[in-house]
Amino acid sequence: MRGFLTAKGLIGAGIVMLVLAIALLAPLVIPDRMATAMDMRARLSGPSLSHIFGTDQLGRDLFFRVMLGAQTSVLIAGSAVLMSIVIGLPLGIVSGYYGGVIDNVLMRLVDTLLSFPALLLALTISAVLGPNLTNTIIAIGIAFTPFLARIIRGEALRVAQMPYVEAARAAGTTDFMMIVRHILPNIMPAIIVQGTISLAFAILAEAGLSFLGLGTQPPDASWGLMIQASRDYLDVAPWTALVPGAAVAITVLGLNMFGDVLRDVLDPRTAT
């Protein structure tokens, strides 16, 4: 655990915990409607004592919006990554553990899907399903699945060739027990590391989708949507872009730092 006690580890973990705390607690502490309450007399007003992050074009308080927006962004990114792990895990394990024809077929499919840039895939799926919160999760989740399946397959393959696994197999352990007992615990670190890094990408993907109007819909507060709305007011009210932009940047930065350190600690082989 010593690896966490570096500046990078502490800052990364701190940011991740802070964002999680905001996402979980803000909706409990801040009344829901504070994010959408408008004040036409205080539109595009700069940071001040009454609005510490300023207000947007409809006089909505950016502090409350960015705090409540954390929930949306974290929910979408978290659910999407979880979804891609849930789908990618069985695919990857089966492929890596059994190998042979199954592996060939599955990985051919995964490789093909990897040829589609994740954002393009997510955009297309979102256009197919129609943009809303659930569909944004599904779109990003599916788009990230091939990547995770590939990683998990590699890990499963590596673990399956370990001497002790070979030994257990010789001792007649069933495939199911083998996967649960030996494979899963051994690939967990890699999944945690990749999951953390994917979270950072998912936050960015949500922002990109919402920016193009194919993600979260107004008046919900999500960081990507806030940046999109700020475009028209950039040079008169730059804070409307900077506040949500900084929120995205800090969160992704925290996740990347945390991911780096996690990798050093849990999965040193793949560390760069």
Next chain:
Amino acid sequence: MKRRTFLGSTTALFGTTIFSGALPLVATAQTAPVTGGTLIWGHSETTQNLDMHQTGTASTGRVLQNVHNSIVTVDKDLKVIPMLAESFEQSEDGLTYTFKLRAGVKFHDGSDMTAEDVKYSFERCADPATGAVNFEVFNAVDTIETPDDMTVVVNLKSVNAPFLSRLAENGAGVVMPSGSGDTQGETPIGCGPFKFVSREFGNKVELARFDEYWDGPAYLDGVTAREIPEPTVRLTGLRTGELHMINDIPADRAQEIEDDATLQVVKWFPLNWDFVNLNHTFEPFQNPDVRRAFDMIIDKEMLLEGALWGQGATTASPSYPTSASYDTALTQRAQDIAAAKQMLADAGYPEGSLNIVFKATTNYPYHIESAQILVEWFREAGVNLTIEQLTWADWLSQCWVDKDYQMTMMNFFTLWEPDFLYYSLWNSTGAFNYRGINDPEIDRLTEEARITVDPAARADIYKAVQQQVFDQAHDIILWFRNGSIGAQPGVGGLDTVVHPNGSNFNFHKVWLQA
């Protein structure tokens, strides 16, 4: 803006365009027009189907105004005046119209315009198979005769009072070369001051000067209309000089651009009007009390301030503000959320029981803003409104064609001819009745207006239509919106750009300072 000041400003603003940034303008306006150069116009919307008969979008009509001419047109006082017909007359009984065509009018393909082309164009518009937006203009037409190459006689079966003034709209009165119908959708051809060169969908339309234009060639070599719906990009383009001219200055920035002495601004009123639509086939909206309650949830002044930064004026009458059918007596319902809540409860929709999807198009960013403001008020009234953002193509296909929506919002440009407005929008068979409105009283009135020749009596009928639309809350009429153009100092003749209908642009008399 209060009603009285609004009416005052209407007369002040209408007809004359208002300039600011006066100094550089005076300097440029005094210089004589020069020939040459291609004007780059940052157009706020994307053009759709380029067939003048089939297109229902103002964005397309705005550009095609330069490619086409119609048989007659209107002057600044909205009086019908000659265009491709150098004279026209109506018989005593109102059943026969005789048009004497202008000699020497050439189409872009070099051929001469003759009576045959006029007959072809009118018949194409009238033919249901064409799918023309304005087909019903020709409903009363019996025969079209061409006694000679320069004369067209239109015989009506019954009196159609708005017939002539509706021909002043390109949508109905446009003259296309005989037989060109099939190609109009992609390569429009007419006899206007500019030839259509090319279009890249969603990106730009290119026009080139037509040297043989009957009213003398334009100054500009060409016009490139770059389609930039993003207000900021448009504004930046103007500021950096990439664009010579933009239309629709974002409302929140209007003041700033007006104060900028290095840019010219043209403003006019009104550009168009907006309304909130309730789908009459959606069960709750079949009850007029529910519609009235919805009307009462909305504070129109506040919404105008919120969505358009006050760049417009609220109204309950959609008639052209200076036209006879504008009803000054009609006032909007004031916001009263408590009363609306009670009305909804009485109608069987207690708090929390109504879940409505509001479809708004990103083509008009202020519609998205409006929707977000509405959500707040409707929440106070116990109605759960959720927004679905649609692209322009999706809005047209879902709301306009399939009528698949519960609540939406749209704008129309104000036409001087009330028949187009009231018949198309509120008659149960109207071409623009995408709300499924079926009100026998309105049907009767709009039909009656068509055979009422006396202008004052017609105006009264249209006022009765407005009263009915308001009483039944068929739609929630919000406001007239200001039109605006921003341009570089080197663009001359800007005061001639805006067509009297407030929507179309014409670059015939515009020039670029070297």
Next chain:
Amino acid sequence: MAYLINRLMSVVLTLFLISIITFAVTNILPGDVAMMIMGTQSNPEALAGLRESLGLNDPLIMQYGRWIGGILTGDWGTSLVFKEPIGPLIAQKVTASALIVVMSMTIALVCAIPLGVWAAVHRDRWQDSTASTVALIGVSLPDFFWGIMLILLFARGLGWLPSSGFVHPVDDFQLAIRHAFLPSLALGLGLMAHLTRMTRATMTGILGQEFIRVARAKGLSEGTVVWRYGLANAIGPVMTVAGLQVGYLFGSIIVVESLFNYTGMGWLTYQALLNRDIPLIQGSVFVIAAVVMLANLAVDLLYTLIDPRIRLA
């Protein structure tokens, strides 16, 4: 040779799978081609007739056969919104995008390699943490956010570069570069951050190796050691990663080109998606996936040339 044939066979198979996936996904899109063609004039009878004549009532497998047949024979169909043949349309837009992809890759590599090397040489000192922090911030900001900032600074603030539009290099080369510069920079900054991290990691590994220590012991100058021996060995892996980023770039151009109104492949794809131009969506999604796959293949083959060991595997 066998390896090459094998690789090519697998490319053909993957392209085939890409085409199936593209076709399947676009067939779930709401609305169909007939609806899009008729637009505001749709009515049930006319729609039914048009569907029949377009073959939309045929089984999917037949429709797919027709589509892939067209792709192979060069008939990609006609775009519903652009009213132009899709093949030439895409070819033209791919050129536009290629310009910014190449420019952003160049910008990224030119900045990332020195920065990464610098960080690796000064490992665990302030230079390293500075470079790493800059790189981390770079990857943490969405590229459209970079784009917005660049427009504000270079177009609006300083007025040096245009904020939108595309000019064909053949028409006016200098102007084309000026228009492509900001979108390329917006794309390149994120990529640069990523490649800096890559270079630093690879270089750190190499600088710790035996032959570097030997070189230093021989008294070679530090510059020679780092650049001649170190970087020469690091460049392969870094270029590989850069090649693999082509896929990432082709995803990002959708956002960045739309932001800058730069009419390339990303803009085209976005227009196609927005307007439900199904034939065009199929064409452009297929092309993007194919380009990404071929870029990865090229990287693979180059790597094989550089490193003969792979040929045996």
